[in-house]
Amino acid sequence: MALLTLTTDYGYKDYDVAALKGQLLQRNKDIRLIDISHGIDTNDLIGAAYTSRQGSANFPSPSYHLTVVKQHEGKNRLLAMDYEGKVYMFPDNGIISLMFPETDLAIYEVGRFEDHSLFDLVNKVIVEQEAGRKLEDWCKQSHGFKQSIFGQPAIQDNIMRAMVFFVDSKNNAVLNIHRDKFEDFIGENAFEITFLRYNATRIHERYDGEGAQGRHVCRFNDAGYLEISIYGGNAAGLLGLQYGTTVVIERKSS
Structure with missing residues (x-):
């Protein structure tokens, strides 16, 4: 079948x-x-x-x-x-x-x-x-099929600018940066992720139980894309994230 x-x-x-x-x-x-x-x-x-x-x-x-x-x-x-x-x-x-x-x-x-x-x-x-x-x-x-371009993060010196490209059914905000590209850019350096008036300085393995309920976390989802989540909450709504929102990732000097 x-x-x-x-x-x-x-x-x-x-x-x-x-x-x-x-x-x-x-x-x-x-x-x-x-x-x-x-x-x-x-x-x-x-x-x-x-x-x-x-x-x-x-x-x-x-x-x-x-x-x-x-x-x-x-x-x-x-x-x-x-x-x-x-x-x-x-x-x-x-x-x-x-x-x-x-x-x-x-x-x-x-x-x-x-x-x-x-x-x-x-x-x-x-x-x-x-x-x-x-x-x-x-x-x-x-050979003449229509093609669209998936926007890639822009990198200049120690700054990477990504964007929210999808908000899933749990209201997690998914960014257009894959784990491989993030790790290539950051290497072993410390970093800071800034979105609107919020920031994060670590990547969590999961969003449940790694912090206080209601706190935002950054993690890689099952597809390998960086996402911003809130355990027990609506990340996109509470943090003001929507399609096109810019997220800045700064690589700190060693």
């Missing part, structure tokens, strides 16, 4: 998610549908890319992963790529380069939405893959 995850901006209030699943199952009853999230903001491509990639990373290969956010922005077509045995499907709106910014992407056009429904195109990918035909066997490679 083919495993297909779903990440969309359809929301939870209306019947749109149920309709999506029903239409997919009408075409192929041998699909196992698993939700990653349907609570993505329509304009939040970066958040959608982060949620979809980190969620899909936990699934086995082979598997299929559909991300539908701002479906009709761009060239109004469905694209697909194979990455480590997992097939990712997405509109041509720049999301895939946000999901895999470090990857040399081989992207294929599955079909256009004015000619085929999303449901038919997704089912076509699954049927062909399950029959042993790879994307390159029946799809045309796309």
